[in-house]
Amino acid sequence: MKLLKYLEILRLTRISLEEYSNWGQDEIHKVTIATTSCNRDSFMKSAYQLSYTENINPQKELNNIKQRVNCCSKCSLGKSRLNAVFGNGAVDASLIFIGEGPGYDEDHKGEPFIGKAGQFLTKIIEAMNYKRETVYISNIVKCHPMIDPCNPEKRSNDRPPSLEEIKACIPYLDMQLEIIRPKIIVTLGASSTRGLLNNEEPISKIRGKLKEYKGIKLIPTFHPAALLRNSNLKKPVWEDMKKVIRYLETGEIW
Ligand code: SF4
Ligand code: URA
Numbered sequence: 001m002k003l004l005k006y007l008e009i010l011r012l013t014r015i016s017l018e019e020y021s022n023w024g025q026d027e028i029h030k031v032t033i034a035t036t037s038c039n040r041d042s043f044m045k046s047a048y049q050l051s052y053t054e055n056i057n058p059q060k061e062l063n064n065i066k067q068r069v070n071c072c073s074k075c076s077l078g079k080s081r082l083n084a085v086f087g088n089g090a091v092d093a094s095l096i097f098i099g100e101g102p103g104y105d106e107d108h109k110g111e112p113f114i115g116k117a118g119q120f121l122t123k124i125i126e127a128m129n130y131k132r133e134t135v136y137i138s139n140i141v142k143c144h145p146m147i148d149p150c151n152p153e154k155r156s157n158d159r160p161p162s163l164e165e166i167k168a169c170i171p172y173l174d175m176q177l178e179i180i181r182p183k184i185i186v187t188l189g190a191s192s193t194r195g196l197l198n199n200e201e202p203i204s205k206i207r208g209k210l211k212e213y214k215g216i217k218l219i220p221t222f223h224p225a226a227l228l229r230n231s232n233l234k235k236p237v238w239e240d241m242k243k244v245i246r247y248l249e250t251g252e253i254w
Helices: 004-023 025-034 041-050 056-071 104-109 115-126 163-180 190-197 224-229 231-250
Strands: 095-101 135-141 185-190 211-213 217-220
Touching: 004 185, 025 231, 041 217, 056 095, 095 115, 095 163, 104 115, 115 224, 115 231, 135 163, 185 190, 190 211, 190 217, 224 231
Parallel strands: 095 135, 095 185, 185 217
Antiparallel strands: 211 217
16 A cells, blocks of 8 residues: 555656656756655655555645646647637546547637537547546647637637647646556547657548557547548547547557
8 A cells, every 4th residue: 555655656756757847957857856866764754754655535636737727828829719728528537538629619618628629529439438627638739729820709710739839738648648547548639649649640540440549549530620620530420439439448549
């Protein structure tokens, strides 16, 4: 039990160090000293002194990161967004969906996948016999990528995030994955698939193939917005989701 707690503290400390990589050198130095002490007892004491390990609670950890995202300006999307969209769902979800980025509706409400594509995603989740609240939903970037960033009130003002924006934002998703530790990631569309896999293959080629990201199984599929434009894509997406269900229910890899 003690060992488990010790390992949990190490894990959370690493997450926090990643988070603090945004801070100045002095702060990183302080935290590093506190966490690299050779003496186990003094390490435990130092680790406990860090407020974020006082009460290990994954929901609290997520809330802390959400607060940082809400005031993030690591890329230019931070200047034009109305609301950052952190993601939502179950903190212990086995399944996480990663979209491209917030659109108009999401930017206005601060919640992921609530527009038309989101309603379609809800249908897919329910067809899989899950509920939205029992999975986790987020995006590869947390702020709305706009064609015209001066006009957040304009509809159809969405664009895919740039690689630079994805690179700036990915540490937040990494932290979410560390805390939630899902069994499988479903990337929706090309942006999140490329962002996580560093792979230039078209989504039509790579979809349905088993991949991995940081030790977590990953399956790319088409974005629900693409399904709204082309209903022929529904069938392949359903094939992909059947693989996900099978993996979650039996642990078998297709
Ligand atoms: Fe920060 Fe990500 Fe928003 Fe860029 S998109 S400002 S990195 S939260
Ligand atoms: N499309 C996305 O990729 N993400 C959202 O949150 C909404 C629409």
